Amino acid sequence: MVESLLGKRMACVLALAAAPLFAQSGDAAKGKAVVESSGCLRCHRIGENGSRTGPNLSEIGDKRSAEQLKTSITDPDAEVLAENRFVAVTLKDGSVVRGRILNHDAMSVQLIDGKQNLRSFLTANIRGYTILTKGLMPKPNLTDEQVADVVAYLSTLKGTEAP
Amino acid sequence: MIAGVLRPLLVLACAAAMVSAQVTSERILHANKEPQNWLTYGGGYASQRYSLLTQLNPTNAKDLKLKWVYRPKYMEKMEATPLVVDGVLYTVQNSEVAALDAATGRIFWTFHYAVPPESNQYVMVVKGLAIAGDTLFWATYDGHLIAIDAKAGTAIWNKKLVDWHQGYQLNVAPLVVKDKLILGPATNEEGANCWVAAYDIKTGNELWRFYTAPISDDDPVAKTWFGDSWKHGGSPIWVTGSYDPETNLTFWGTGNPNPGWNGDKRPGDDLYSDCVVALDADTGKLKWHYQFTPHDEYDWDSVQVPVLATIPWEGKPRKVVLWANRNGFFYVLDRISGKFLLGKAFVKQTWNVGFDEVGRPMKAPGIDPKPTNGMHVLPGTQGGTNWYSPSFSPNTGLFYVSSWENYDAPTSKGLIEVWRPGGKYSGNSRPPGAPRRPRGAGRGPSPAFRTEAEGYGAVKALDPSTGQQKWEFKMVDYTESGVLTTASDLLFSGGKEGNFFALNARDGALLWHTNLGGTVASGPVTYLANGRQYVVVCADNAMYAFGLPDGAD
Numbered sequence: 001m002v003e004s005l006l007g008k009r010m011a012c013v014l015a016l017a018a019a020p021l022f023a024q025s026g027d028a029a030k031g032k033a034v035v036e037s038s039g040c041l042r043c044h045r046i047g048e049n050g051s052r053t054g055p056n057l058s059e060i061g062d063k064r065s066a067e068q069l070k071t072s073i074t075d076p077d078a079e080v081l082a083e084n085r086f087v088a089v090t091l092k093d094g095s096v097v098r099g100r101i102l103n104h105d106a107m108s109v110q111l112i113d114g115k116q117n118l119r120s121f122l123t124a125n126i127r128g129y130t131i132l133t134k135g136l137m138p139k140p141n142l143t144d145e146q147v148a149d150v151v152a153y154l155s156t157l158k159g160t161e162a163p
Numbered sequence: 164m165i166a167g168v169l170r171p172l173l174v175l176a177c178a179a180a181m182v183s184a185q186v187t188s189e190r191i192l193h194a195n196k197e198p199q200n201w202l203t204y205g206g207g208y209a210s211q212r213y214s215l216l217t218q219l220n221p222t223n224a225k226d227l228k229l230k231w232v233y234r235p236k237y238m239e240k241m242e243a244t245p246l247v248v249d250g251v252l253y254t255v256q257n258s259e260v261a262a263l264d265a266a267t268g269r270i271f272w273t274f275h276y277a278v279p280p281e282s283n284q285y286v287m288v289v290k291g292l293a294i295a296g297d298t299l300f301w302a303t304y305d306g307h308l309i310a311i312d313a314k315a316g317t318a319i320w321n322k323k324l325v326d327w328h329q330g331y332q333l334n335v336a337p338l339v340v341k342d343k344l345i346l347g348p349a350t351n352e353e354g355a356n357c358w359v360a361a362y363d364i365k366t367g368n369e370l371w372r373f374y375t376a377p378i379s380d381d382d383p384v385a386k387t388w389f390g391d392s393w394k395h396g397g398s399p400i401w402v403t404g405s406y407d408p409e410t411n412l413t414f415w416g417t418g419n420p421n422p423g424w425n426g427d428k429r430p431g432d433d434l435y436s437d438c439v440v441a442l443d444a445d446t447g448k449l450k451w452h453y454q455f456t457p458h459d460e461y462d463w464d465s466v467q468v469p470v471l472a473t474i475p476w477e478g479k480p481r482k483v484v485l486w487a488n489r490n491g492f493f494y495v496l497d498r499i500s501g502k503f504l505l506g507k508a509f510v511k512q513t514w515n516v517g518f519d520e521v522g523r524p525m526k527a528p529g530i531d532p533k534p535t536n537g538m539h540v541l542p543g544t545q546g547g548t549n550w551y552s553p554s555f556s557p558n559t560g561l562f563y564v565s566s567w568e569n570y571d572a573p574t575s576k577g578l579i580e581v582w583r584p585g586g587k588y589s590g591n592s593r594p595p596g597a598p599r600r601p602r603g604a605g606r607g608p609s610p611a612f613r614t615e616a617e618g619y620g621a622v623k624a625l626d627p628s629t630g631q632q633k634w635e636f637k638m639v640d641y642t643e644s645g646v647l648t649t650a651s652d653l654l655f656s657g658g659k660e661g662n663f664f665a666l667n668a669r670d671g672a673l674l675w676h677t678n679l680g681g682t683v684a685s686g687p688v689t690y691l692a693n694g695r696q697y698v699v700v701c702a703d704n705a706m707y708a709f710g711l712p713d714g715a716d
Contacts, residue, residue: 082608103611105660106638107676124673131614 025066026145031153034146043137046157052116053100054137055084061157069151076137086132087111089121097121101131185296186248188341192408199691201247204291204336205552206647206688208406209471212554213648214689218696219711220651224665224674226711230697231268233706235259240684241701242288244336244552244645246299247690252699253299253313254706255292260301260311266692268708272316278304282327287349287401288684290550291336295364300344302333308344308367322367324348330355330585336403337362338413340444343370345413347400354395354421354588359404359413359440361447371447375400375417375435384434388420392429395582397421398436402466402550406444407482410499413444414469414484419459425576425590426532432457437465439486441501451501453522455488460533460590461514461574462544463490470562471498472555474627485627487553487564489546490514492524493630507630509623510547510568514540533576543572545641552645552686554654559668561624561633563654565642568635570618572606610640610660622646622656624671634671638662645686647698655698657683663700663707679707 035041041050044057060069071078087101087109097119099111109129110120121129142150184190186202194200194207198215206212219227235241237257245254252265258278262271282305293300298319299311306325309318325331330353337346343361350357356376362369376396377385385393397420404415420429420436437456442449456463470485474495482498491512495505503522508515515524530540545567553564578592593599607617620642624633642658648668657663663683664676681703689698697710 082612085612101612104639105610105678106636106658106662106664107678131612133614 026148026152028152028156031149034150053114059159061155062159066151066155069154077134086136087129089129090127186294201688201690204244204403210405210468213556215650216696217651221667227675227709228712230708230710233268238704242684243291244686246294250692255289274311274316287334289334293337293339295339300337304332328585338403340406349399349401350397352589354397354582356396357399359415373442373447387432387434388429405469405471411444412441414441416465416467418464418466419462422579422588422590423462425579426460453501456490466550468552470555485562487548491542491547510566511541535576537573537575539573543570544574554646554648556648562627563624563646566621566623567641568619568621620658636671643684647687655687
């Protein structure tokens with residue numbers, strides 16, 4: 001137990017130490033404005049704002065390095081994490097329900113749809129479903145400077161829980 | 164209200180009228196003639212897990228309802244196969260054996276023996292009990308064999324067979340053959356050399372012993388290791404064997420050699436690791452053996468249940484042993500001679516490029532010796548299957564196995580540890596100064612998001628004459644469940660995602676399912692209580708019984 005607590009605190013110290021490096025390459029305050037004006041929150045949630053359809057970015061600065069954040073904005077398909085995958089469910093009438101996949105098993109599939117509804121389908125009651133691993137986020141139209149600012153901003157988004 | 168009062172009285176009356184005879188060796192020999200009971204781990208000496216009961220069938224399976232739940236007091240996952248004898252169900256978990264009313268799940272008695280938690284170091288979970296006469300037998304993690312009065316729930320004798328401090332543990336359900344209990348110890352990567360042995364039912368005294376890894380330089384088998392590497396060769400026993408009364412042979416699967424992930428010190432076949440051994444049940448003398456994975460560096464224990472069957476072979480019935488191995492291949496061996504008849508992959512595999520004429524696998528280039536630091540090989544470490552009991556239905560002629568398909572997990576090779584009693588001896592240690600592998604590295608995505616290409620669990624139906632897959636029932640997550648089939652062509656199984664289901668054994672069609680909220684890691688069994696058919700399965704740390712609603716036919 002003691003060891004694992006120590007481990008977490010160490011990670012935190014490291015993250016803090018690294019933070020100033022990112023600040024140099026972009027302006028977090030400007031980045032925040034870009035995020036709020038570029039439609040990112042149509043899909044992403046940050047704190048109390050935005051949609052839960054896409055991945056929650058509230059603590060993204062803990063999870064992803066500046067380099068990874070930059071790539072996920074400039075080349076969204078380069079590395080899609082498994083937990084951010086989507087699923088397209090084809091119903092019996094041929095219509096398709098799309099959303100972020102939450103779970104699935106031999107009998108059913110669970111997702112959150114574009115209207116942020118939690119939905120569950122029995123495989124017996126649908127035609128089928130496909131897990132989508134690419135093409136989930138449109139590449140935003142941002143200048144290099146804006147990207148740097150957004151990365152600086154996202155890097156500041158960290159968990160609030162005490163270590 | 165009145166019905167509620169009356170029903171227990173009726174049950175009591177039936178129970179009182181029931182004749183509960185001793186479980187003689189004659190009864191075990193003909194276990195299939197009393198399908199109302201489940202008398203051995205594998206549901207009879209052939210370990211087919213095939214029941215002649217037909218009350219439940221593909222038409223009424225959709226009506227199955229929960230009858231009762233039994234929650235033992237420990238949190239450990241239940242892997243034991245229960246026994247059912249004349250309306251009483253016996254099971255074991257961690258430190259407790261229980262006798263339950265098979266119709267209601269109510270407890271008659273529990274028997275407690277405190278197993279030191281440290282003795283169960285690697286969570287190789289107890290697989291079940293054995294019964295002979297009126298006595299139950301329990302092999303405990305800490306190396307004791309305990310005889311328990313099946314009526315009273317009290318110990319008759321308690322014998323220490325192995326010292327767990329030396330790296331041994333017991334977790335198999337013993338096999339009763341005549342006046343003997345056959346079982347062996349396991350070592351979990353601790354380099355304690357193991358064996359199959361027979362113990363006297365009345366006293367627990369040892370009658371014979373067959374070593375699965377040699378204990379002397381004089382043993383010619385020691386030459387299949389190198390230098391004195393045989394001294395810590397492991398080769399554990401952790402799943403119950405089978406018995407063929409016609410030849411008086413008992414068949415057992417053996418586990419991986421030690422150190423498991425690094426074979427550099429033991430160039431050679433490392434006998435009898437990863438084998439099936441056919442032993443004379445009276446003397447323990449080896450009649451034949453077949454080694455599935457010579458010189459294993461991939462943890463492909465051959466601790467599967469040997470399934471004995473008679474199948475059509477080149478136009479004639481042939482007595483065979485059927486074996487779906489952790490290394491990803493399905494085997495057919497002649498039961499009398501051990502002759503290799505067939506080896507065919509039942510899951511995607513990359514290690515074997517074929518077999519020679521005596522059935523020795525030819526390893527793919529780059530596989531042997533294993534490169535340092537590790538590599539990818541299919542099937543991954545957990546194998547194409549593992550200890551989960553398969554089933555053979557003489558009715559459909561098919562062999563059914565729980566499998567891990569497209570399953571890739573990198574396997575590492577590290578430093579060989581200095582052996583010490585009860586210490587880790589896996590050949591998988593990090594060299595000093597080497598970076599720690601990130602947690603979860605190389606493990607695929609969580610099953611919640613996993614695609615089929617990234618691995619899935621399945622029940623597969625194989626034609627044993629060809630090894631050809633007839634159908635598969637796909638799950639998302641992998642499975643550790645055993646398989647049960649019945650004469651009405653029902654198949655019961657489950658998986659890690661918590662589903663327990665009934666399929667049509669002929670085509671794999673889903674007939675009924677329920678989610679039990681935890682990993683199904685036991686073999687389901689079926690029996691009659693008060694004339695009605697039940698199916699029992701464990702999920703996580705509870706046991707669930709299903710049957711048709713009261714009043715249904």
